[in-house]
Amino acid sequence: DNTPPHLPIAPSPHLPIAPSPHLPTSLQGTPASPGIAIAPCFRYRKTPITWEQTTSREQPPHYHVEDTTEEWQRLQTALHTAQQEIQTLLSHSSIQIGDAEAAIFDAHLLFLADPTLLEAAQQRIFTQHLNAEAVWQGVINEVASNYRRLDDPYLQERIADVVDVGQRVLRVLSGTPMTIVDVPQPAILVAADLTPSDTASLDPTRILGICITAGSATSHTAILARSLGIPAIVGLPPEILQLADGTQLAIDGETGRVWVEPEPETLVALRTQRDAQQANRQQTRTIAHQPGMTRDRHQISVFANVSSINDTQQAVNFGAEGVGLLRTEFLYLNRTTAPTEEEQLEVYQAIAQILDHRPLIIRTLDVGGDKSISYLGVGLESNPFLGWRGIRFCLDRPHVLKTQLRAILRASFRHEIKIMFPMITTVAEIQAAKAILAEVQGELHQAGVPFDEAMQIGIMVEVPSAVTIADHLAREVDFFSIGTNDLSQYVMAADRTNPKVAKLADALHPAVLRMIQQTVEAGHAAGIWVGLCGEIAADPLAAPILLGLGLDEVSLSPQAIPAFKGAIAQLTMPQAQAIVTTALQQDSAAKVREILNDDLHLI
Numbered sequence: 001d002n003t004p005p006h007l008p009i010a011p012s013p014h015l016p017i018a019p020s021p022h023l024p025t026s027l028q029g030t031p032a033s034p035g036i037a038i039a040p041c042f043r044y045r046k047t048p049i050t051w052e053q054t055t056s057r058e059q060p061p062h063y064h065v066e067d068t069t070e071e072w073q074r075l076q077t078a079l080h081t082a083q084q085e086i087q088t089l090l091s092h093s094s095i096q097i098g099d100a101e102a103a104i105f106d107a108h109l110l111f112l113a114d115p116t117l118l119e120a121a122q123q124r125i126f127t128q129h130l131n132a133e134a135v136w137q138g139v140i141n142e143v144a145s146n147y148r149r150l151d152d153p154y155l156q157e158r159i160a161d162v163v164d165v166g167q168r169v170l171r172v173l174s175g176t177p178m179t180i181v182d183v184p185q186p187a188i189l190v191a192a193d194l195t196p197s198d199t200a201s202l203d204p205t206r207i208l209g210i211c212i213t214a215g216s217a218t219s220h221t222a223i224l225a226r227s228l229g230i231p232a233i234v235g236l237p238p239e240i241l242q243l244a245d246g247t248q249l250a251i252d253g254e255t256g257r258v259w260v261e262p263e264p265e266t267l268v269a270l271r272t273q274r275d276a277q278q279a280n281r282q283q284t285r286t287i288a289h290q291p292g293m294t295r296d297r298h299q300i301s302v303f304a305n306v307s308s309i310n311d312t313q314q315a316v317n318f319g320a321e322g323v324g325l326l327r328t329e330f331l332y333l334n335r336t337t338a339p340t341e342e343e344q345l346e347v348y349q350a351i352a353q354i355l356d357h358r359p360l361i362i363r364t365l366d367v368g369g370d371k372s373i374s375y376l377g378v379g380l381e382s383n384p385f386l387g388w389r390g391i392r393f394c395l396d397r398p399h400v401l402k403t404q405l406r407a408i409l410r411a412s413f414r415h416e417i418k419i420m421f422p423m424i425t426t427v428a429e430i431q432a433a434k435a436i437l438a439e440v441q442g443e444l445h446q447a448g449v450p451f452d453e454a455m456q457i458g459i460m461v462e463v464p465s466a467v468t469i470a471d472h473l474a475r476e477v478d479f480f481s482i483g484t485n486d487l488s489q490y491v492m493a494a495d496r497t498n499p500k501v502a503k504l505a506d507a508l509h510p511a512v513l514r515m516i517q518q519t520v521e522a523g524h525a526a527g528i529w530v531g532l533c534g535e536i537a538a539d540p541l542a543a544p545i546l547l548g549l550g551l552d553e554v555s556l557s558p559q560a561i562p563a564f565k566g567a568i569a570q571l572t573m574p575q576a577q578a579i580v581t582t583a584l585q586q587d588s589a590a591k592v593r594e595i596l597n598d599d600l601h602l603i
Contacts, residue, residue, distance in 0.1 A: 025261070025262075025263075026257060026258060026259050026260065027237055028236075028257055030217050030235040031217065031255060032215070032217045032219075032221075032226070032234045033210070033222060033231055034254045035209075035253045035277065036250070036252050036274040037188055037209030037250070038249070038250045038262075038267065038274070039186055039188045039249065040185065040245070041211075041249045042183050042187035043191070043241070044190065044191035045191075047176065048176075049176045060137045060173075060174075061131065062131065063131050064129050065125070065129050071125050071131060075125065075132035075135070075173070078136075078173045079169060081172045082112060082165070082169045082172055083112050086109055086112070089197060089201065090109070091327070091333065092201075101227045102200075103496060103502075104161070104200075107158075112169075120139055120142075121135050121136060140165075140166030144162050160196065160215075161196060186208050188207075188208055188209035190211045191211070192212065192214060192241060193213070194221045196220040199220075204228050204229055204230050208231070209232065209249070210225055211236055211251060214234065217234060219234065221234070231252070233253060233256050233257075233258060243260070247261065250266065250267065284563060284565075284566045285562050288319030288561050290565070292321070292554075292564070292565050292568050294571050295569065298572075302555075303325075303359070303361070303531070303556075304318070304323055304324065304325075304557070304561065306323050306326055307326075307327045308330055309351055309354065311558065314559075316358075320358070322359035322360065323355060323359070324533050325361060325533040326360060327363060327366070329366060329367060335375075338403070340403070341403050341410075345411055348407060349411045352411060360417045362408050362417060362419060363422055366423065368390060390422040390424075390460075391421050391424055391430075394421075398436055402436060402440055405436065405437055409440060409449075410449060410451060412452035415452070416452075418458060419456075419457050420479075421433045421458075421460070423463065424459040424460065424461075424463075424473065425463050425465045427469065427472050437457070458477050458478055459476075459477050459481070461473075461482045461483065461487070462487045467518055474526030475526060478528055479529045480529075481530075481531045482519055482532040483533060484533075484537075485507075488505040488507045488509070488534075488536075491512050491515055492506070507535070508536065508545070508589040508596075509588065509589040509592070510585075510589075510592065514584060516549055517549055521550075529553065532551050535556075535557075538556045538560035540563040544575065544576040544580070545583060545592075545596070548573075548576035548578075548580030548581075549580055582595055
């Protein structure tokens with residue numbers, strides 16, 4: 001399991017701050033994440049990085065180093081450790097909050113691998129004989145200063161990400177351990193600021209609300225709070241930091257208002273409002289454990305995207321009817337050698353056991369692109385999304401693929417497991433992958449090892465070439481699963497990890513919708529079923545589109561399942577098909593969204 005520890009908050013070593021006698025009974029901030037929370041406040045003070053070699057113990061030390069090669073290696077080791085931590089957080093966040101929001105940490109990984117930044121750090125160590133901490137702090141300060149000078153508010157907000165990544169590396173260099181959150185009871189977190197890493201690691205069952213004096217409603221911290229379903233208010237007056245731990249607070253993330261020691265009548269009104277919201281969510285959860293079905297009884301399978309055993313249990317709790325995408329990369333992360341056949345078998349069997357006869361689609365290793373694993377020889381490339389990734393890597397390293405296929409086949413005995421190959425661009429690739437699979441099946445037969453002889457084989461459709469030859473590919477497989485996250489960026493020629501162009505990679509753009517339609521039609525004409533595993537399915541607004549396009553299955557982040565099933569339950573197939581017909585005639589994603597908003601108000 002790759003679930004990271006919760007938010008690194010330590011109880012303050014200082015005495016509680018006495019509340020100011022002049023503290024107002026209510027405070028106004030900027031609404032950042034909707035919802036009502038009533039709980040005692042818990043003041044967050046980040047554990048400071050402490051330095052042994054400096055008298056201030058707060059600023060990184062500056063000193064002369066003789067062995068510059070060793071010092072450069074020390075920085076590289078710290079960068080690698082930070083990279084592994086972020087990769088774990090990314091994998092956890094993909095499930096907890098969805099791929100689109102987790103892409104924040106893709107950007108963190110790219111920052112750590114930025115050649116300009118690394119070259120500047122290396123040059124300073126070798127020419128100035130400066131220690132790694134001083135060099136790294138200097139480089140981070142310069143990047144943050146460059147962002148501050150920009151007019152673009154979006155890019156200015158990325159300063160928080162730069163500082164977050166910078167502090168993570170400094171913490172590793174200093175040897176300051178990550179501390180575990182210790183909230184004595186469910187609480188509202190009060191802080192000067194929260195980093196994106198802090199926020200993504202929060203436990204929504206313990207942290208019921210967030211109040212910070214910094215930030216904006218469009219910051220990554222705000223986006224992550226919304227994804228976690230935690231009410232949040234940003235930009236609050238600094239007086240809130242004077243509150244003593246345990247002070248009763250009530251917050252409304254819709255209006256940005258905070259009540260300090262609220263009056264009984266205020267509490268009654270807010271609790272009534274909160275209870276109505278919770279009842280609405282409970283009704284949605286009830287629908288989630290029923291089949292995904294429209295008002296006119298048309299069914300669509302609703303599966304989950306998962307990355308661990310824990311995620312699978314969470315998916316079942318949220319009403320998943322199966323797993324449409326098991327990302328197996330988590331097995332390969334945070335280690336120095338590839339997982340053995342037995343290690344993989346154990347995990348696949350444990351996941352299949354939790355699913356209890358529900359389908360499990362296992363995607364073979366999908367490295368490269370934004371996922372580099374150094375011990376496999378998958379390094380950094382100048383254009384990684386067009387590089388050595390997915391099935392291309394596995395066909396070049398057949399021993400890695402064969403080990404994984406053996407484990408999957410062995411786990412398939414008495415379970416409903418399917419295999420899915422990623423990043424297929426040509427017929428030759430799927431034929432080569434199937435030949436390796438047949439070879440492994442033959443070896444297992446010979447050894448008398450049982451497996452599911454009728455196991456289905458599918459491919460991810462995520463590049464335009466696969467869409468345009470979908471009729472040929474359909475003859476080779478039992479199912480398609482459309483990966484809209486990658487398909488969108490390839491169709492629109494827009495890297496989804498680049499903030500300057502990421503908005504173009506929108507799965508609701510008619511160009512992408514037509515690709516989905518073409519794939520569904522080709523699959524159905526060949527008699528195979530077609531699913532979709534992409535972040536677009538996590539947006540309830542898109543439900544009529546996916547339904548109307550004729551998809552047989554959708555796979556999404558577990559916590560998004562209730563809202564998707566709730567949206568489906570409001571629709572009929574003719575309504576969904578009519579919406580799709582209109583959407584496909586539009587010329588932008590914005591116009592498609594307008595139609596969806598208008599039509600859903602009428603339904």
